[in-house]
Amino acid sequence: MSRYPLFALLPFSDHLKETGDGMREHIPLVPRSITMKKLLIILSMTLFAASAAFAASAVDGEALFKGVCAACHGLDGSKSAGGTTPLNELDKDTILKRLQGYADGTFGGEHKAIMQNMAKKHTHEELMAAGTFAATLKRGK
Numbered sequence: 001m002s003r004y005p006l007f008a009l010l011p012f013s014d015h016l017k018e019t020g021d022g023m024r025e026h027i028p029l030v031p032r033s034i035t036m037k038k039l040l041i042i043l044s045m046t047l048f049a050a051s052a053a054f055a056a057s058a059v060d061g062e063a064l065f066k067g068v069c070a071a072c073h074g075l076d077g078s079k080s081a082g083g084t085t086p087l088n089e090l091d092k093d094t095i096l097k098r099l100q101g102y103a104d105g106t107f108g109g110e111h112k113a114i115m116q117n118m119a120k121k122h123t124h125e126e127l128m129a130a131g132t133f134a135a136t137l138k139r140g141k
Contacts, residue, residue, distance in 0.1 A: 061129030068118070069130055077137035082111030092135035099127045 019025050066075060069087075073079050077087035087095060101107020103119040119127060 059123075059126050059129035061131070061133035064122075064126055064130040065133045068122075069134065072114075073134070077134055078139070082109075082114065084109070084111075086139075087134045088137040088139050090135070092132060095131045095135050096128060099131045100124075103127060 072081040073087050080086050090098075098107050099119065102112065102115040103124065105116060108115060122130075
């Protein structure tokens with residue numbers, strides 16, 4: 001038996017077997033080729049799980065827009081909230097710049113306090129996701 005019994009349980013480890021004449025024989029627990037395949041499979045599965053977890057953590061801009069923004073801007077972005085240009089008439093860059101401006105206090109007209117408070121409640125990632133979705137809402141859709 002190996003001097004380190006826990007190490008001997010690892011699939012890539014070898015252990016020593018006592019032979020009848022007092023000698024020790026090296027016996028691999030798993031052939032090296034199988035070990036490499038298992039290692040690659042485990043690594044692939046780990047990377048897949050990590051990428052799935054990352055994807056699941058991404059912000060759903062459509063859900064955020066429909067749950068928060070649509071109350072004032074309409075589900076199709078056609079409402080002129082507070083006298084502003086409807087979102088479905090703006091391009092993506094304009095929407096994202098305005099959201100960033102509300103968040104940092106550098107943009108806004110008469111009703112900017114409302115949007116500034118909304119922007120403070122959400123992360124930059126959430127604002128960008130909602131803005132990106134809003135940019136897909138074009139007049140006549």
